[in-house]
Every structure is written in C-alpha cells, then in structure tokens.
Amino acid sequence: MKKIWIALLMCTILFAMTVASQAARKGDARQHGGTLSYGEYGRPATLDPITSNEMISLRLTELIFNGLVGINEKQEIVPELAERWEISKDGRTYTFYLRKDVTWHPREGEAVQKFNADDVIFTYRIMKHPKTITPLKVRYEFIETAEKLDDSTVRFTLKRPILNALAKFSFKIIPQHGPRNPDFLTREDPFVQHPIGTGPYMLQSITADREIVLVANENYFKGRPHIDRFVSKPFADQNIMTQALVYNAIDMIVLVNPRDIPEIQGNKNFILQPYNALSYSFFGYNMRDPLLADKRVRKAFTCAVNRQEMLDSFFNGQGTIISGPFAPGSWAYNLDVQPIPYDPQQAIKLLTEAGFTRGADGIMQKGGKRLSLSLKVPIEKESEAVKRVVLAFKNYLKNIGVEIKVEFKEWQAWKEDVFLEHDFDIIYASWVFDDSADISSLFHSAEIGPWKNNFGGYSNPEIDSLIVESKLTLDHEKRRTINRKLHALLAEETPYTFLWTLTNYTAYQKKVRRVAIHPYKFFSFADDWFIAEKEQK
Amino acid sequence: MRWFLMSAVLFTICGAAYAAGDPLTHGMKLYEQRHYEEAASLLRQSLATAGADRLGGINLALGMTYLKSATLHRELQQTSALIYYDYLKRLGTGQGKGGSHFVDLYLAELLLDNDKPGEAAPLLERFLLGENLPAKYLAIAKAELGLCYHLQGDQDKAKQLWEAVVATDPEVQGALAAVFGRAGMAEREPLAMCDKAVAAAKKGGKKIPMRLLKDALAVYTSLSQTDKGLDLIRNADLRTYSYEEKLGKNKTIYFYDLALLEVLTKLYGQAALTYLARSAADPKLRETAEYYLGEAHYRFGSLEQASRFSAASAAAGKLPASYRGRANVREAAILFRQGHRAEAVKEWEGLALKQPADPELLAEAVAACAELRAEAPKLLQRATAAAESGEGKKFFSVNAALGGYYLSRKNYAKAVTFMEAGRDKGNKNKIEANDPLLLVELAEAYYRTKKFSESQEIYFEMGKQFPQVRQIQDALQGIYSREQKSAGDVRIF
Missing domain, CATH: 1.25.40 (Serine Threonine Protein Phosphatase 5, Tetratricopeptide repeat)
Structure with a gap:
C-alpha cells in the first residue's frame, strides 16, 4: 500500500513538474503582463466552439480552445493537442497521438483534469448528435468512425479520402466534463456561457456590461501567454468604437469601420494592419415566401439597387462590388461573372413579367397581395453606415413599387428569427469564410432547418449536385471548375443580392507588439503578443 | 512633392491655357490616375487631328505613358x-x-x-x-x-x-x-x-x-x-x-x-522611345523629353544613350532640382551597370547625405539599389530613418522603395511591412491612389508569404484597368486552391 502511495505521489510530482516546465517553456525574452481590451461589434450569444456560428464567438474560442492540429502563419499544419499523426496510404485513416501534458482550465472547487482521448471522442460525438445545435455537422460528414485506441491515441476513419482532410481536424476540442448534458449540446447548457478549454486564455468573468474578461493560462502547454488579460468590450455603434480607440479607452479594434481608416492612418499612435477576411455583405431572401421564391422578383430587387453608389456614399468606396457567392480574394471567385448592373427599368420589367402590377398606392401587387416585405437587421449592425444602407435599400425598392419595413432586432432575437423561426422576408448580414471557400452550408438543400446556415430555404437540385461533386473530388482543377459554375449559377439565381466586400483593417495601439493576425480566426497567434513593461496599464 | 513635379510637367506639356475637353489634358489626367491604356489610346487618336502647337506635348505625354506602362508590364x-x-x-x-x-x-x-x-x-x-x-x-x-x-x-x-x-x-x-x-x-x-x-x-x-x-x-x-x-x-x-x-x-x-x-513590355518600351524622341524635337519640351528619354533608354534602349541624356538632364538648369537629383541617381545606376560599382554606391550615398530631407530622392536611390541588387548601407540607413520618423503620404515612396529593396533581398516579411506602410490605406488597392508598381511588388511579397487572398485582391482591382493580369489571377487562384489549409468554416457577422 505504501508503495502505491509513493508511486502516486511520484506521479503527482512528475505531473506537476511537467506542467511547470511546459508553462515556462516559451523561450523568448518578452515581458509578461498588461491588459489588452478590444472593441467588438456586439455580444456573443455563446462562448463555446460548437453551438456558435458568429465571428465574435469564433475570436474568443480561438483564445480559449485548441484543435488537434493548428495552422501557422505560413499556412502549414502544425501540431496542437496532437503532437503527431499518421495517415494511411489510402488516405482514409488518420491516427492522432495526443500530448500528455495538457490540462483543462480549472473550475472552482474541482481538481485540475488532464486532457485525453476521451475528450476528443466526446467532442466528435456531441458534435454529431442530432440534438446538438451546431452548424458544424455538415463539415464532418466525411468521418465514418472515431475510436479511442488508448488514453493518448485516437483514430478517425473517413468514408472516403477528401482534399485537405487534415486541416479539418483543427476543430476545437471541448472537455468531457464540460457540458452538463453528456449527450448533446444546446444553447441552454451552462457550458456554452462558461466554457473551459485548453487554450492560452481562461474565461474569468462576464461583467454586468457584458464585457468578457479572459486571463492568461499559467499552465498553457505552449508556454504562458505574455499578456495577462484580454477584455472583449461590446460596442453597438462603430463610430464610438473608433473614438474609444483614439481616446485610449480600448487598445484594439478587430475591424475598423472603413470610413475611419483615414483618421487612424494619420495618427502615429496606432498601427493599422490589413488582414484579408474573406467576407461579403448581402441582402438574403426567404424563399419560403412564394413571392420571393420567384427568381425574377429577387433579380428585380438586385437590379433596383445601386450598389456602387451605396459603397461610395456610405463606405467611402472602400470595398469591391461582388457578383456571386465568393469573396474576390478567394480562389473560387469566377472572374468572368460581372455584377448585375443597376437598372431600375429592367427591375420593373422583371416584376411585370412575374405578374405584378402597380396598385393605387403605387405598390406592386399580384393576386391582391401587395409586395410589402420586412427587412430584419441585427441591432449590432445599427451603425450609421448600416442604417444608411438599409434605408437606401428601402428607397431603391420604393422606386420600383416595393414596400420595405425595416426592423432592427437585438442580436440574439434576430438570430432566432432568422435561423430558428425563419420569420423574416429579407435580412441584411455578412458572411465571413475561411480559405476553403466552402459555401455548401449556405446553399445546399440539406442545410435547411433550425440553426442551419441555409436560412432562406434555397433549394436547387443542380446546385446540390455540384456542391456534392465538389466535396467528393480529389482533383483541384475539377473543384475550381465546379466553383466557377456555382458562382455563375448562384449569380443568376440571386438567392441573395450580393453586395460588396469591404476593406479589412485592424487598428491597435503601438504598445502592443509582435502582432500577427490570422485573417479568419484573428487571435490564433495572440499568445505571442506582448506589451512592454513600461507601457502596461 | 510628386504632385508639384506632376504639375510642373503638366504645365510644360499642356501649356498654361489647357481646357478640360482637351485630349492632351484629359490624357495627362488619365496618366496621373495610372489609367495608362486609356491615356495612350486617347492621346494616340488625338495625334491625327492635333495642331502643330500640340503635337510635341502629345508626343511627350504618349512617351511618358508608354514608359510607365512598359515598366509596369516588365514587373507584371x-x-x-x-x-x-x-x-x-x-x-x-x-x-x-x-x-x-x-x-x-x-x-x-x-x-x-x-x-x-x-x-x-x-x-x-x-x-x-x-x-x-x-x-x-x-x-x-x-x-x-x-x-x-x-x-x-x-x-x-x-x-x-x-x-x-x-x-x-x-x-x-x-x-x-x-x-x-x-x-x-x-x-x-x-x-x-x-x-x-x-x-x-x-x-x-x-x-x-x-x-x-x-x-x-x-x-x-x-x-x-x-x-x-x-x-x-x-x-x-x-x-x-x-x-x-x-x-x-x-x-x-x-x-x-x-x-x-x-x-507588351517590349512594345511599350519601343513606343516610349519613339514618342519621347519625337517630342524632344520640340525646343520647348526638349529638356523634359530628354529627362524621360534618359529613363526610357536606361530601361528599354541603349545604356550609352541613357548616359548621354541623364548627364544632360543633371546639368539642365531649367529642370526642377528634384529632376536633376533623379538624373544623378540614374547616372549612378548606369555607372553600376557599366561595372563601376563602388563609384555608383558612393554617388548614391553622397546624394542621400546631401539631401536627406527629400524622401522622393531617397526612394529613387533605394529603388535603383533594389533593381541592381546593389549594397549601399549608408543610403539604406538614411532611408530607413526617414521612413521610420516620417509621417504622412510624403513618405509613402521611401517606404515603398525599402519594401522593394527587401523583396529583392528575399526578406519578404520586412518587404511586406515597408510596402504596407507605403500604401494608401484609405484606398488600399486602388491604382489611382497607389503606384501600380508598388502593388505588384506587394502582391509578390504576399504571394511569397502565402497571403494569397491579399495578393488576389490586388489583382482583382488591377484587373479592372489592366485586363492582361488575368493570367496572374488564374494561376494565383490555382495555387491558392491547392495551398489553402482551412477546415471549411463560415460564420455570420
């Protein structure tokens, strides 16, 4: 018995030594300390990596969690929770050998728990559970089985080899002891508001003002991050956010309002750093409404809107008009497809072809039904520029006899209306993509349903078939051709009025050093950022 | 400074009384906006109907436009x-x-x-x-x-x-x-x-x-x-x-x-030499035309002629001092290409010491070093100090030149940092606000550092004016599609 106790004690000491040595391992001379507060465009609905489908959460989860693999600044896949991996010759089996020195963020009153293979299998299973609320399911359909081989080895078998499979194992791992419900994860589970992860920062608190405070994880397996605290501060108004930066109330803005770029550019106290998030804004249509199910109506709306005028007037021309479902910086953008030109006469012609006539009140109608529609906009988008965009849209459509009723909704309520209840006619929003240019969750008919990304209920067998073929192929050129076709078809189908992609800059105080930005996830390299001691607050 | 120089050239070419509808004035405006193809097309068409008093100006404007276009196409x-x-x-x-x-x-x-x-x-x-x-x-x-x-x-x-x-x-x-x-x-x-x-x-x-x-x-x-x-x-x-x-x-x-x-590079280079030589026949324009002829010969013609014209420009009393300074930079570059390397470096460094407050001149000298892979440490030091302490658009050119220098040295991270500092952030990839040469070099630096989408966006904008970049865009998309390693995520914002 005594021997067992000694062995256990030795194990505990060895474990503690391992953790301590790992924590101290970040071998640079940069100083620890300081707080970095950054301005965000709103409050995240959830803070876990599974249920969220918004950028604000994504940025936070990047600080709190890790994947089996990561992607470094050179676009190379690098070890994270897996220290190495093997891929079978037929490309169907991926075996990951996990790090043994990783611990979960501690919860008050609980012992520190080690990360192991059970957590990986748990994450995969909970992600795939039919009752789990997540947009991720479609991304992991290619996995046939996930098995634990031992505490530090897991094996995934794919249904078939796919392009770029390894990168897909960058999904974030959550702890088995995290969610209250061990089977599936919903937005009601306390874990989604108070998550624990393995990442460089731990959630400390959410203040009454909904500021999210993260503190450095002393036991982070890549070494303690340099900056002590990250504070996410929500701003409903973009103009105030820029002023907050200028007057030192915050240290960083994740995305500068394009109109404010000249102001910050002229100020030596700040760094303006470009990063190319592949994003675009759009008006999206609910095709469950029979009026909007008619392609001619949607196309008429697109013809009625002078996008270049809006971009120039409301964003100082700092962006690019797009023609289809990909961002211009993407490899999938079809350069031969031109944006539908502004042509109100053509818009009226299209509505007439669709059977509409002007009513006595000037509004188009068909079968006694007036063409009067709701436009729902999330309140976080209630910036001056966005207000102008939606009002301009309303006016452009009025000119062709369409009535638009604008409704600003609180972010969570807006998401419920759009993604859960599908209670809207038109929305104004933006999508942000990673480099993979994967639009399958947006337009495939299997992605229609509660909390899925095909919120408009768009269904087209030709598009479905191309999306499936694109996912199945191992041929890069074939995939490119299919994406070009998808672009051309969706530009013609106009499930959205594709608007523009805006210039993306982050701005931060010069005191924050060694800042490298991941163009999509943003904070991927934040554990290496630092603030010189004399400049720490 | 660049604006001042351009105004001086405009005045020389167009004369005092130029009207808005005048093809020469319009052509020079397009040139300033870097719409080279449009400018050349308009100016070339106007040759047939231009009066004798305008011919020299049109030829000069055409020569300048083709020179810029040729230089850009070489980079492309x-x-x-x-x-x-x-x-x-x-x-x-x-x-x-x-x-x-x-x-x-x-x-x-x-x-x-x-x-x-x-x-x-x-x-x-x-x-x-x-x-x-x-x-x-x-x-x-x-x-x-x-x-x-x-x-x-x-x-x-x-x-x-x-x-x-x-x-x-x-x-x-x-x-x-x-x-x-x-x-x-x-x-x-x-x-x-x-x-x-x-x-x-x-x-x-x-x-x-x-x-x-x-x-x-x-x-x-x-x-x-x-x-x-x-x-x-x-x-x-x-x-x-x-x-x-x-x-x-x-x-x-x-x-x-x-x-x-x-x-296209060769064609535009030849066109530049042809039209500049024609404009040099006009006594009113000779000095300006010869300045550009020096550059055109340096890039696309004979080094001997480049030397002759550059020496004449350096000594031409009527040219603005900054033009004479640039002619000096070019003279040194010619010396370098002729094998007199130490002499050339001495000349560049001497210029940097004499006129440290002129960022444009520093930029010219650094750009020459970058192009010729020349080492001029004192010049580099001066230029770096100017870039780091200088503020505003006046210093864009020196940042851009330093970026080009580091690109030529394969120090891509530094190249990106300097070139981003040399770009007008309010008009990120617009050629009207940024020298297309800078954008092409920055796109290369992004490509080398695997920031493919940034590179792609530059060509997306550039393609609106220079459709011939499609071959680069297509190849870039092909490589990007193979190189990207992302999970397939998309989020609402």
Missing part, C-alpha cells in the same frame, strides 16, 4: 513568370488519367521563352505523342520543337520539323513566323507571314486569337514595327485565355500566354 511579366510557372509545374504533377495534356505545351513555351530549349524539348516531344489532340496545336508544337533543336545547334532536325508543319491555320502561321523571327531567319520573311496570318484571322470581323496576337507582336517588336503592334492590340481583349482544355463535364483548364506580357 516577372511576377507572372514566377506564379504561372509555379502553377504549371503543379498542374504538371497531376498528369495521368484525367490530367492535362496542354500543360506540357505551355510549360515548354515558358521554358523556351526563358532560353531553356534543352528543358523545353522533352515536354514538346511528350506533347506530340498525345492522342486525339487538335492538329493545329500539334503543328505549333512541331514548329516550337524545331526552334528548340535550332537553338541547340541541330539545324537539320529543326529544318525537317519545320518542313513538316502544315501552316494553313493563321495561328500556326503566326507561330511559325515567331519561330523564324526568333531564329533570326529573315529569309523566311516572318513579317510578311505575320501580316498574312493576321489578315486571315481578322476576316469577317473576327477577333484575333490570343496566341496569334502574341506571336505577331513578338515579330513586330523584333523588327521595330511599333505602330503596327500598337494598332494590333487596340481592340484586343487582353484578358482572354489562349487555350481552353476541357477534361470532362466539370473540369476545364484555361491556359494563358505568358509571353504576352513580355511582348
């Missing part, structure tokens, strides 16, 4: 050679069932253009073994394989192949003419062959195929038929691919002629 050609070659190599590794046949032809042509006939020949031989390929392209490959043999000294084998080419198709005629032109076989009359091919291709109002356009331009520029070349491209759609290879219902590969950018 170098970038395309890097990216397109990379793309073709990757495409070549995917050969086999369902793979491309034409990658061999286009890769071989790229190698041949880079004076590597030994490497090009096996690819052409392999292409010729392909089954069910269009006869036209087999004939073109034979003509080019003949050139490979010719350049490697096997004249008999070359002749045998050329004689077997059936040149009834205009594109084949054009290819053969370009091959004979490159082989220096004037007796085969490549010019007449080209004219005939172009006339045949144009029949019925058809557009000239891109391949023929490229071959004809190669022949015209090699024989200094500048106007003929400029006429040929007037209505051409330069974004067009050269060949579309369909490999099944959902697989199509577009191939582009890399050599197009090279022949």
